[in-house]
């Protein structure tokens with residue numbers, strides 16, 4: 001069993017760290033929010049007073065932070081972890097950040113001789129709780145082999161996407177598609193309901209028909225259709241609109257840098273950005289339904 005420093009215990013990081021504890025690892029946890037740390041300690045983790053205290057002499061460090069600036073601040077600079085750790089600690093960043101930012105941190109880690117992978121996840125809070133996340137890893141094959149058993153305690157499908165940054169490219173493509181599917185699902189449900197259909201009946205029909213998709217299967221955006229979905233809990237918890245808007249911004253950056261055309265992704269980015277501007281940034285991303293219908 002390994003000693004693991006876990007940094008960032010939010011909606012995703014909290015349950016992921018709990019699964020590492022359940023798998024028998026010694027897990028030292030740190031978050032800026034003291035309650036988040038206390039929640040993990042109650043489940044068997046050890047509290048650390050700083051990111052460095054969690055990471056020092058650990059076999060692995062897992063970071064699960066909101067965005068690139070948080071990840072760069074954690075690892076880079078004079079006070080960053082790379083300046084304090086040794087090559088015996090392997091770093092796994094599971095945050096969703098730009099491929100460029102992941103490569104910047106990964107290259108700095110390589111210069112310090114410290115193994116690093118970008119390993120963003122897919123599967124939502126439900127997947128994090130159930131330990132069934134998909135990990136999409138970018139980095140050297142040797143490091144991938146090293147981190148795989150650790151990731152298996154938190155996930156079901158562990159993919160090696162390619163070199164450093166490749167995990168983030170694949171993740172950006174996936175989330176762009178997810179946002180398009182969620183907007184389309186919300187739009188179709190609103191159209192059906194406005195024309196007299198029961199949202200649950202329409203959902204079941206589309207699920208079994210050619211419009212079937214992940215949102216309909218496990219994350220229905222209409223309230224009270226699916227008991228455990230954020231839509232049935234006032235769009236609380238889950239994956240924040242602000243984070244989806246961030247991911248769509250990353251997709252735009254990747255598209256611009258590679259001169260790719262992403263018209264559907266651009267429209268989804270505009271819709272999420274509008275929704276966030278209307279004060280809905282902290283709601284779950286399925287709340288995009290509120291742009292199409294009067295639902296709470």
Ligand code: NAD
Nearest residue numbers: 008009010011012013031032065066095096124125238239
């Ligand atoms: P979150 O906002 O719930 O959690 C982030 C946590 O990081 C918070 O607890 C915050 O206090 C902590 N934090 C911020 N800066 C810190 C620092 N310097 N040191 C220690 N802790 C710090 O976000 P989340 O939903 O858990 O998402 C985390 C990452 O995973 C994001 O990059 C997101 O895009 C990605 N993601 C989220 C989901 C989802 O469904 N929520 C799914 C896949 C990927």
